[in-house]
Amino acid sequence: MGFKCGAEPEAGGTLMKREKCTAIVLAAGQGKRMRSKIQKQFLLIKGKPVLYYSLACFQKTDWVDDIILVSSEDSIEFCRRDIVLKYGLTKVSKIIAGGKERYDSVYQGLLACENCDYVFIHDGARPFITEEMLNRALDGAMRYQACVVGMPSKDTIKISDKEGMIAATPDRRYVWTIQTPQAFRYSLIREAHEELRRGDMQGITDDAMVVEKTKGCRIKLVEGSYENIKITTPEDLMIAENFVEKI
Numbered sequence: 001m002g003f004k005c006g007a008e009p010e011a012g013g014t015l016m017k018r019e020k021c022t023a024i025v026l027a028a029g030q031g032k033r034m035r036s037k038i039q040k041q042f043l044l045i046k047g048k049p050v051l052y053y054s055l056a057c058f059q060k061t062d063w064v065d066d067i068i069l070v071s072s073e074d075s076i077e078f079c080r081r082d083i084v085l086k087y088g089l090t091k092v093s094k095i096i097a098g099g100k101e102r103y104d105s106v107y108q109g110l111l112a113c114e115n116c117d118y119v120f121i122h123d124g125a126r127p128f129i130t131e132e133m134l135n136r137a138l139d140g141a142m143r144y145q146a147c148v149v150g151m152p153s154k155d156t157i158k159i160s161d162k163e164g165m166i167a168a169t170p171d172r173r174y175v176w177t178i179q180t181p182q183a184f185r186y187s188l189i190r191e192a193h194e195e196l197r198r199g200d201m202q203g204i205t206d207d208a209m210v211v212e213k214t215k216g217c218r219i220k221l222v223e224g225s226y227e228n229i230k231i232t233t234p235e236d237l238m239i240a241e242n243f244v245e246k247i
């Protein structure tokens with residue numbers, strides 16, 4: 001153990017033949033903000049489950065070797081029968097149970113990886129990823145060990161104090177809203193999660209934060225897309241219905 005951040009960017013490009021790339025797709029959340037009886041990742045957009053779309057993108061991307069699907073314990077059988085088998089998602093090598101928090105589900109996914117060199121961590125609630133986006137993220141991870149997709153903020157961002165008063169206005173040229181997938185060299189993200197789990201995971205909302213807090217490596221930002229929304233509240237589903245026409 002003891003991952004060292006690369007001082008200089010490594011050459012990006014294609015994976016070497018022996019290098020293995022695994023996608024961990026998270027679908028173990030409760031979807032409380034969606035206020036729906038069915039977990040939001042299983043709701044339908046144009047007749048197919050939200051979760052299907054990102055799995056299908058990893059499936060068709062040549063250099064993704066396998067997919068680990070993380071679901072809640074009682075949805076494993078549904079995922080196997082009604083998503084993986086139904087849509088012929090042959091790269092899904094394991095369907096495992098997640099944990100209480102998102103970072104617990106990620107950790108279970110990391111433990112399930114076998115002989116993995118690079119890993120994508122992706123929210124199953126973000127259906128609109130593309131192969132180009134995966135390419136940019138992997139290229140960034142190969143150069144910098146860690147790379148996340150996001151988009152420059154279209155809005156002016158304010159930081160508030162505890163009383164709800166404006167405390168600061170960051171320079172918008174440097175403000176990004178962060179999405180998934182987030183791509184990492186496997187050894188880096190596995191060690192980072194293990195280190196932080198020995199300490200305080202409070203307030204951890206993405207995987208880049210885990211690396212920031214433990215390893216201090218520079219993490220590359222690349223463009224995702226403004227369509228790469230996370231299905232979080234009911235109106236997101238209506239927006240998604242429009243985006244899916246373009247796939």
Ligand SMILES: Nc1ccn([C@@H]2O[C@H](COP(=O)(O)OP(=O)(O)OP(=O)(O)O)[C@@H](O)[C@H]2O)c(=O)n1
Nearest residue numbers: 026027028029030031032033100101105124125
């Ligand atoms: N314990 C958890 C929590 C979240 N997730 C997954 O992480 C992604 C992003 O999380 P979020 O949108 O917050 O999903 P939920 O936790 O399901 O939503 P909510 O916070 O509204 O309950 C989703 O694909 C969700 O299924 C997970 O696998 N395990």
Ligand SMILES: C[C@](O)(CO)[C@H](O)COP(=O)(O)O
Nearest residue numbers: 102123178179180205206230
């Ligand atoms: C990982 C993430 O999707 C990046 O935007 C986001 O942080 C997940 O947050 P949530 O609290 O689980 O919605």
